[in-house]
Amino acid sequence: MAIKIDPPLAKSLGLHLVVIILLVWGADFTSKPEVVNVTLESEGEAQAPVEAVAIDSEALQQRVAQMQREKSDAKAAEEKRIRDLERRAQQAEKNRADEEVRLQQVAAQKRQADAEAKASQAAAADAKKLQLQEAEKAKQAEQARIKKEQERKKAEDAAKAAEQKRKQEQEALEKERAERARKAADAKRQAEQERLMQEQLAKEASARSAARSRQAATEVDRYKALISNTINQNLYKDESMRNKSCSVNIKLATTGFVTSVNVLGGDRVVCDATVRAVNRIGSLPMSPDPDVYKELKDITLRVEPEF
Structure with missing residues (x-):
């Protein structure tokens, strides 16, 4: 079909x-x-x-x-x-290269930061070391100052002891002379003996006066030396002051208290240091003898730093 x-x-x-x-x-x-x-x-x-x-x-x-x-x-x-895949692949490669460059830059920045941190730590260590050194220097300077203060006090104590001994010897001498005069007066009642005794006493008085004058001059020189030594020990010195000097006038009370200090001339650095030292000391060695004080109450000194 x-x-x-x-x-x-x-x-x-x-x-x-x-x-x-x-x-x-x-x-x-x-x-x-x-x-x-x-x-x-x-x-x-x-x-x-x-x-x-x-x-x-x-x-x-x-x-x-x-x-x-x-x-x-x-x-x-x-x-x-x-083409899109190739473009994305190229972009990915470019991104990878950019990232690699960025990572290299980050690594370089980290290395630089590490180096700067290391340098900062080294600088801090150096500063700490310098600080310790300065502290040690300050400690040594303070110890030196204390030692000089002790030496100054020792010198003052020695001067006081010497003065006390001189007074005791003077008192003993006067007592001895008085005893001899008393004995002579008792033993020699005659007029001639009295005249001779008076002459002898006059001679002794003259000798004492001369001795006293000589002793006062010696005491003035000794206390001048003590004052100069005290000022020199309290000077803050440096090498720029070597072989330089300053002349100053100092006015003192009977206790040795400094009432004024004036610069007469000399090296400016030494003069400034001298004025500071005198003001810092406040009181200088002073003899209790009024004759010695008369010579020292208005004193002119030439200060030359001793190294």
């Missing part, structure tokens, strides 16, 4: 068959249209011809062109996808 196919369906089947044949064998689209007969038959029955369908070459060419455009679009899309 023959099966009859509707013309539209037969036309569609014929068109697809022709397209497949052309794609496979490369048909020439410029040739004349061909007629394709499609026959469908069932088992045991004679073939029944299907309505022949003529394929228009222009329609076929349009279909093929459409397929080629679709293939070209697909190829262009694939090429674009590949």
